[in-house]
Amino acid sequence: MAEDLLTRDDVHQDQPVERDPVVVFDNVSITFDVKPVLEDISFTVAHGETRIILGPAGGGKSVLMKLADGLLKADSGTIHVFGQDITRMPETELFKLRARIGMVFQESALFDSISVEDNVAYRLHEDLVPEEEAHDRVVEALRFVGLEQAIAKFPPELSGGMRRRVSIARAIISQPDLILYDSPTGGLDPITSTTIIELVMKQRDVSHTTSLMITHRLQDAFTLAMNRFNPETEKMEPLPDGGIDESTKFLVLNEGRVVFDGNTRELVRSDDPWLRQFLS
Ligand SMILES: Nc1ncnc2c1ncn2[C@@H]1O[C@H](COP(=O)(O)OP(=O)(O)O)[C@@H](O)[C@H]1O
Numbered sequence: 640m641a642e643d644l645l646t647r648d649d650v651h652q653d654q655p656v657e658r659d660p661v662v663v664f665d666n667v668s669i670t671f672d673v674k675p676v677l678e679d680i681s682f683t684v685a686h687g688e689t690r691i692i693l694g695p696a697g698g699g700k701s702v703l704m705k706l707a708d709g710l711l712k713a714d715s716g717t718i719h720v721f722g723q724d725i726t727r728m729p730e731t732e733l734f735k736l737r738a739r740i741g742m743v744f745q746e747s748a749l750f751d752s753i754s755v756e757d758n759v760a761y762r763l764h765e766d767l768v769p770e771e772e773a774h775d776r777v778v779e780a781l782r783f784v785g786l787e788q789a790i791a792k793f794p795p796e797l798s799g800g801m802r803r804r805v806s807i808a809r810a811i812i813s814q815p816d817l818i819l820y821d822s823p824t825g826g827l828d829p830i831t832s833t834t835i836i837e838l839v840m841k842q843r844d845v846s847h848t849t850s851l852m853i854t855h856r857l858q859d860a861f862t863l864a865m866n867r868f869n870p871e872t873e874k875m876e877p878l879p880d881g882g883i884d885e886s887t888k889f890l891v892l893n894e895g896r897v898v899f900d901g902n903t904r905e906l907v908r909s910d911d912p913w914l915r916q917f918l919s
């Protein structure tokens with residue numbers, strides 16, 4: 640029995656793969672019609688890292704995220720996700736890869752005509768997970784986002800912040816190895832935005848899930864950099880002694896190019912005039 644386990648090739652293969660960077664962009668470019676949208680983008684996201692993507696609207700942030708999920712194809716360059724080259728990966732392989740990725744879209748992208756439970760269980764139903772197990776996992780995911788009581792409701796009955804939380808529950812239900820958040824606080828008021836950022840932080844500090852998060856709110860970025868989630872109080876709190884979360888890093892895009900790639904200290908100390916202006 641034990642020998643059986645040891646000779647299972649996934650035991651040997653999985654571990655080194657897991658230590659590789661989770662996402663690697665290498666000189667990636669993409670043009671729509673004649674307009675270059677991303678030019679020569681290179682960056683790496685390590686295991687357990689939360690990479691915040693900032694930059695003016697139209698700078699290519701959402702396109703970058705769709706490339707990472709294989710929803711768009713680069714014109715040149717290569718993208719590795721979980722150590723696999725996805726640039727020329729056939730759709731059937733991409734499908735398997737996406738099973739390890741949770742996506743939270745800006746618009747929440749829930750189905751209005753099915754219940755919260757069925758929205759959150761969507762992927763489990765596709766994977767033919769037995770109903771009872773699916774239900775238990777939905778309850779657990781909704782508990783994580785503090786929305787158990789909404790399980791039988793329909794999305795149009797919920798506030799914008801609650802819908803966003805449902806979409807986070809849907810993204811985490813399959814315990815993804817990578818979460819892609821596209822503007823999870825977009826369109827929300829500042830207080831609701833903070834509750835969403837607290838969930839992103841909980842995912843970071845409790846589950847240590849690697850993630851990419853696009854945001855247009857600098858406040859979101861600095862909240863993530865300077866706070867931690869306390870599992871005992873179930874709330875976020877400032878890091879002691881003005882500390883900074885070391886797993887949180889930044890990528891700033893402007894007009895399709897990387898203008899900053901580094902950690903929080905480097906970001907706030909940068910003397911790049913464009914960056915200083917953008918951060919002020
Ligand atoms: N599928 C598409 N077809 C053509 N142009 C697109 C497409 N997706 C995005 N673009 C263009 O690419 C640029 C970057 O878009 P996007 O990545 O959505 O920016 P943002 O940084 O605001 O998320 C924009 O000029 C947008 O119009």
Ligand SMILES: [Mg+2]
Nearest residue numbers: 700701702821
């Ligand atoms: Mg966008």
